[in-house]
Amino acid sequence: MNYITDLLVELGVSTNLSVYLASIAIVIIAGIVSIAANFITKKVVLRIVSHYIRNNRYRWDNYLLDRKVFHKLSHIVPAIILYYFSFSFSAYHSLILKGITIYLIIVVLLVLDAFLNAVNDIYRTYDISRSRPIKGYVQVVKIFLFIIGGILAISNLIGESPVILISGIGALSAVMLLIFKDSLLGLVAGIQLSTNDMVQVGDWIEMPKYGADGDIIDISLHTVKVQNFDKTITTIPSYALISDSFKNWRGMQDAGGRRIKRAVYIDMNSIGFCTPEMIGKFKKIHLLSEYILDKEKEIMHYNLENEIDPTVSVNGRAMTNIGVFRAYVERYVEQHPKIHKGMTRIVRQLAPAENGLPLEIYAFTNDINWAVYEGVQSDIFDHILAVAPEFGLHVFQNPSGQDFKSLPKVGAY
Structure with missing residues (x-):
């Protein structure tokens, strides 16, 4: 700056005006150099770095690039240049230095924020991230870093030691606990959820209180996001999964079988003993031929052994x-x-009720896919409903309007 001032004085410019013009020139030069350095850093250096990262055999560094860690790191270059030019303004040096320091603190915080996001992205590529997510812990670290950054920035502005501010925060601990109540509850909940392996990303959970019925897509410090089967998103507080009850279907997914538990209601008026004609017909059914033969032998042996007269159907044993x-x-x-x-x-009978005799099928499909499961269940009951009349049975159904229409018309009196 002195060199420019002296040069202007030699050219016949007054001393005061020379100092003013020299200051403007330094500011312009500093701005041009900063812009040029930032341009070179982003357009040249970052392109070389990006090309190397994209084409090497490692994949973890791609996440650093995607999160723009290096782009944000490049903002330090203008601060270094401005720091160098600040010595030209001795009267404002301390003020400029404070501004540069605050700017560097902000840049470092942004770089660390992007770096922690990249670390979480890298961790999520491993299978363990489903059962042990670290997003909540990353958010806690971010909160801690931003608090430290804020303390350093404020202490730099007021010219006091950060220790004084930290001791003041200690006195306001009750207020801090109130402000960060949700974060603390979320942190504790996250630790319990992770330690006890209660939920993982990808788990299907049901929580009627919050209207959640779907797959977990994200677990963070404060919330757990559930994508419902209608594609809506339900956000549940993390601590609610500790304090409230919910159903996790992971056991079904891990077991590889999905339960069928449904009953067909048989009209009890259609239940009766099998006639010889019916038994002869049943013997021709592939799935029943062996069963009928074994059952006939068993019943015949029992009746002979107990000298029972089989001509009366209620005596002894008989097939129904x-x-x-x-x-x-x-x-x-x-x-x-x-x-x-x-x-x-299991195929079992339940207690008879006003709708008939429930015949319940209890089994598991070997495919847990929802669409496949529903298709298998429908196929089974389609067949059962269609084949019931072959056994002389009627499936119970409440009378409909069509049933009343089919009744014979009664003449008017």
Whole structure:
């Protein structure tokens, strides 16, 4: 700056005006150099760095590039240049230095924020991230860094030691606890959720209190995001998963089987003993032929052993159409290719009710995909409903308008 001032004085410019013009010239030069340095850094250096990162065999550094860590780091270059030119303004040097320091603090915080985001992205590429997410912990570190950055910036402005501000914050701990209540609750909840392996990204959970029924897509410090099956997003406070009850379907997903638990209601008026004609017909059914033969031998042996007169149907033992039908459904479910062979398979009668006798199918499909599961369940019950009349059984159904229309018309009196 002195060189420019002396040059202007030699050219006949007054001393005061020379100092003023020299200051303007330094500011312009500093601005041009800063812009040029920033341009070179972003257009040349960053392009070289980006090309190298994109074409090397490592993948983790791509996340640093995607999160613009190096782009934000390049903003330090203008600050270094301005720091060098600040010595030309001795009267304002301390003020300029404070501005540069605050600017550097902001840049460093932005760089660290982007770097922590990249670390979380890299961690999420590993399978362990599903059961042990670190996003909540990353957010806690960010809060801590921004608090420290704010303290350093304020202490630089007022010219006091950061220790004084930190001791003042200690006195306001109760207020701080109130301000960061949700963050603290979220942190504690995140630790418990992670330690106890209660939820993972990708888990299907149900939480009626919050209207959530779908897959977890994100777990953060404060919230857990659930994408419902209607594609809406429900946001649940992290601590609510600790304090409230919810259902996690991960056990079903890990087991590889999805439960079918549905009943067909049989009209009890259609239940009765099997006639010889019916038994002859049932023997021709592939799934029942062996069962009928074994059952006939068993019943005959029992009746002979106990000297029972079989001409009266209520004496001794006899086959019923509901029993044969149940045996058929058991075998049909067992041989179905989409039913899990390693899990429970039951066809049972429940307590009779006003709607008839419930015949419940309890089994698991070997495919947990929702669409496949519903298709398998529908196929099974389609068949059961269609085949029930072959056993002389009627499925219960409340009378409809069409049923009343089919009744014979009663003449008017």
